Amino acid sequence: MLKAVSSLFMGTFLIILSSAFHHAFADDLAEIQAKDLIRIGVKTDYPPWGMLSSAGEIVGFEPDLAHLIGAELGVQVKLKSVTSGNRFQLLEEGEVDVLIATVGDTQQRRKRVTMIEPHYYRSGVTLLSAKADKINRWEQIRGEKICLYGGAYFNKQLIQDYDIEPLILFNTRDAQLALLTKKCRAWAYDNGAIYHLLTFDSWQDYEAKAPIIYPILWSVVVSNQPSSASLAEKIANIIISWQRQATLYHYASKWALPDQAYLADRVLAWNKKDKDGKYVCQFNQNKQLPLECDQSPTSKSDITTSWWPFDQYDSKWLMTAFYQTLLFTFAVVLLTLIIAYCFTLFSLLKNPYLRKMINSMINIQRSIPPIVLLYLLYFGLFSYANNQTGVLSLFSGGAIGTALLVLSLYTAAGISSLLEDNIEHQQHTRRFNSLHKTFMDCQHGIKANLINLVKASAMASALSVPNAILVTTSLVASQGHTLFLMTLLMLFYFFEVVLFSKGLDMLFHFLPQQQA
Amino acid sequence: MNQIEFLILIPSFLKAFSLNLLIAVCAMLVGSLCGFYLANLHQSSRGIKYLAKSIILMFRNIPSFVLLFYLALIIPTQFSIANIHFEISPIAKAIFALAAPVTGFACGYFLEFKAHKKPFLLAPWNQYFIVILMASTTASVIGVKELMSTANARIAISGDSQMVIPIYSLVALWFISCSLILSATIKRLDKVINKRSQCKEQVANPHLDQESK
Numbered sequence: 001m002l003k004a005v006s007s008l009f010m011g012t013f014l015i016i017l018s019s020a021f022h023h024a025f026a027d028d029l030a031e032i033q034a035k036d037l038i039r040i041g042v043k044t045d046y047p048p049w050g051m052l053s054s055a056g057e058i059v060g061f062e063p064d065l066a067h068l069i070g071a072e073l074g075v076q077v078k079l080k081s082v083t084s085g086n087r088f089q090l091l092e093e094g095e096v097d098v099l100i101a102t103v104g105d106t107q108q109r110r111k112r113v114t115m116i117e118p119h120y121y122r123s124g125v126t127l128l129s130a131k132a133d134k135i136n137r138w139e140q141i142r143g144e145k146i147c148l149y150g151g152a153y154f155n156k157q158l159i160q161d162y163d164i165e166p167l168i169l170f171n172t173r174d175a176q177l178a179l180l181t182k183k184c185r186a187w188a189y190d191n192g193a194i195y196h197l198l199t200f201d202s203w204q205d206y207e208a209k210a211p212i213i214y215p216i217l218w219s220v221v222v223s224n225q226p227s228s229a230s231l232a233e234k235i236a237n238i239i240i241s242w243q244r245q246a247t248l249y250h251y252a253s254k255w256a257l258p259d260q261a262y263l264a265d266r267v268l269a270w271n272k273k274d275k276d277g278k279y280v281c282q283f284n285q286n287k288q289l290p291l292e293c294d295q296s297p298t299s300k301s302d303i304t305t306s307w308w309p310f311d312q313y314d315s316k317w318l319m320t321a322f323y324q325t326l327l328f329t330f331a332v333v334l335l336t337l338i339i340a341y342c343f344t345l346f347s348l349l350k351n352p353y354l355r356k357m358i359n360s361m362i363n364i365q366r367s368i369p370p371i372v373l374l375y376l377l378y379f380g381l382f383s384y385a386n387n388q389t390g391v392l393s394l395f396s397g398g399a400i401g402t403a404l405l406v407l408s409l410y411t412a413a414g415i416s417s418l419l420e421d422n423i424e425h426q427q428h429t430r431r432f433n434s435l436h437k438t439f440m441d442c443q444h445g446i447k448a449n450l451i452n453l454v455k456a457s458a459m460a461s462a463l464s465v466p467n468a469i470l471v472t473t474s475l476v477a478s479q480g481h482t483l484f485l486m487t488l489l490m491l492f493y494f495f496e497v498v499l500f501s502k503g504l505d506m507l508f509h510f511l512p513q514q515q516a
Numbered sequence: 517m518n519q520i521e522f523l524i525l526i527p528s529f530l531k532a533f534s535l536n537l538l539i540a541v542c543a544m545l546v547g548s549l550c551g552f553y554l555a556n557l558h559q560s561s562r563g564i565k566y567l568a569k570s571i572i573l574m575f576r577n578i579p580s581f582v583l584l585f586y587l588a589l590i591i592p593t594q595f596s597i598a599n600i601h602f603e604i605s606p607i608a609k610a611i612f613a614l615a616a617p618v619t620g621f622a623c624g625y626f627l628e629f630k631a632h633k634k635p636f637l638l639a640p641w642n643q644y645f646i647v648i649l650m651a652s653t654t655a656s657v658i659g660v661k662e663l664m665s666t667a668n669a670r671i672a673i674s675g676d677s678q679m680v681i682p683i684y685s686l687v688a689l690w691f692i693s694c695s696l697i698l699s700a701t702i703k704r705l706d707k708v709i710n711k712r713s714q715c716k717e718q719v720a721n722p723h724l725d726q727e728s729k
Contacts, residue, residue, distance in 0.1 A: 086592075089592050093592065170657050171657075171659075173668050173669055173672045174668065174672075176672040177668060177671055177672055177680075180671070180672075180676070180677040180680075181677050181680060182677070200673075202673065202674055202676065364692060367646075367650075367691055367692040367695040367696065368650075368688045368691050368692060369650035369651070369653040369654075369664070369691055370650070371653045371654055371656070371664060372653060372664060372684060372687050372688050372691065373688070375664070375668070375684055376680075376681070376684035376685065376687075376688060379671075379680050379684070380680040380681040380684050380685075381681065455578075455579035455580070455581070456579070456581070458579045458581045458582055459581050459654065462654075462657060469581070469582060469585060473585055473589070476589055482589050482590060483590060486585065486586050486589055486590055489582060489585070489586070490578055490582055490583075490586055493577075493578055493579055493582045494574070494577045494578055497577040497578070497579070498577060501577075
């Protein structure tokens with residue numbers, strides 16, 4: 001056994017070592033030319049920048065640029081589909097040589113990969129809202145509830161600058177759902193994606209009239225290993241020629257991309273010459289470009305400690321999320337106990353048919369996955385109640401209220417069924433006085449149900465309840481530090497479950513054991 | 517949403533639900549095997565027993581929903597070791613995340629089964645399978661195109677908020693029917709197994725019935 005483990009470690013060590021040597025001494029450009037093949041990672045989920053054609057081929061603005069790079073290098077091109085989630089990972093693992101995959105250039109990302117300058121495109125943030133709302137200025141959303149995608153780089157700045165009430169969703173699909181069901185007044189997101197969404201007939205009642213803010217420049221990306229330096233330099237020169245020959249502008253027009261004025265402006269800038277007839281836009285001795293030609297991202301970090309990678313804002317956000325998760329779990333456990341007790345009162349009904357009918361109705365919801373019920377109520381029934389007046393408006397719950405209700409009803413139904421089974425099998429009398437005995441008889445089952453509830457309460461994040469999961473995964477998407485944050489999250493939930501488990505033990509210990 | 521639009525949804529929902537079934541079945545298999553192995557380790561030497569207990573404690577106390585995100589973000593989707601290419605799809609990650617609670621359950625069941633020599637019943641496994649089948653919908657948050665994810669995508673593409681209630685109701689109904697069918701089937705199966713084992717006992721010991729009287 002020990003032998004097997006040590007040989008496994010040795011093997012892994014050798015693989016890591018050989019890969020380190022590969023990166024330290026190889027030259028990526030020479031290797032690409034020797035193999036006559038360059039592997040370029042492009043998006044297939046971001047039309048028209050990168051998508052699959054009806055024939056299943058990868059096409060779009062960025063795949064076109066990838067083929068141009070291949071032609072310039074005189075090698076064949078293999079396009080590989082990447083996503084926002086795995087693109088850097090694939091580059092680091094050597095699965096692709098280059099990324100042309102909607103990568104915005106930020107200081108944070110520069111720590112991980114090499115961003116090639118000059119940039120090839122620019123995007124920014126815009127607001128998608130219903131035409132009826134007539135939102136065309138950012139000032140109009142001050143203090144409003146705005147949908148955001150958890151991993152977006154601009155979230156923090158937007159919240160601080162416009163004092164908005166953020167509704168953070170796990171993915172863009174849920175953000176669309178939230179906007180459609182009026183959970184938020186508008187959705188602030190990348191202008192390119194919103195531009196694409198608005199090309200669909202189904203979104204014709206929506207518009208994006210607010211000016212583009214927080215511009216971010218897009219880079220072609222290579223690995224940050226020294227072996228990629230010559231490849232980066234070669235691609236930088238190719239992009240400079242694209243800028244001067246208006247190639248980027250031409251391809252942006254071909255794919256009807258938004259913000260073509262920016263690319264037209266770049267053509268002028270890159271063709272500007274000084275008195276001596278030399279191009280103004282050229283790399284200086286420090287390999288930097290003049291500001292009027294291209295801009296590197298500036299660092300806004302105010303991190304003070306070395307081991308803790310987050311600034312004050314993110315740290316406070318994370319700590320608040322942990323605290324709110326504990327509070328939410330306590331509330332949902334308490335509410336479950338109250339509802340379970342109320343449900344059990346139906347067991348006292350003398351009429352067996354009525355009793356069975358009510359119990360079946362309570363139990364039917366246990367056959368529906370809680371996440372389905374959460375979505376059905378939050379995006380469906382409660383949204384409908386949102387638009388109503390009178391009694392129905394009472395049901396227009398927020399995300400926290402909906403999550404509390406669904407999770408506690410689900411577990412309470414389980415506990416109630418357990419108690420009913422106990423009454424049935426033990427042939428206890430259906431009297432109020434005997435309920436306590438039944439409750440104590442089933443304490444292990446009740447505890448098991450409640451512990452499952454503590455674990456299931458994590459699911460509330462699906463409805464943008466700002467709990468530990470939502471905030472941690474948002475931080476991972478925007479800042480990185482994946483292993484650190486995810487391990488912190490796992491430890492938090494482990495100790496939360498242990499804490500509540502001990503708390504429930506104590507609760508049942510202090511309850512009077514018999515009360516006939 | 518008219519009836520035709522509703523009917524068009526059925527084949528795509530069926531395809532998506534087959535992924536839920538696949539995730540649940542595989543998670544049950546992987547979890548049961550791990551649980552069985554860990555239950556056996558319980559009877560080993562002190563050190564290994566302690567290790568097995570720690571693993572079970574970890575599996576029991578970490579929510580599968582958290583584990584789902586952990587695996588999705590930590591484990592690379594593709595990697596190569598010694599020129600062998602490995603690919604771990606989101607479906608595989610969902611299976612491993614959901615196999616964790618099954619391991620805890622299965623280990624507990626096998627330990628009790630060994631300690632008390634109780635008859636092997638399918639009902640608790642069926643109930644747990646239904647729980648895991650329902651939990652398989654959480655895989656939608658890591659991009660698995662299962663039933664919930666398909667329903668969400670369908671609503672988002674339509675751009676019509678009126679689709680929300682009918683589509684989610686259809687998903688809910690789908691799961692209600694599925695659990696009812698599964699419960700009824702397993703109940704019947706359990707009855708048959710019990711009857712057979714009773715018959716076998718009577719054949720093996722024909723005086724048993726009389727003695728008990």
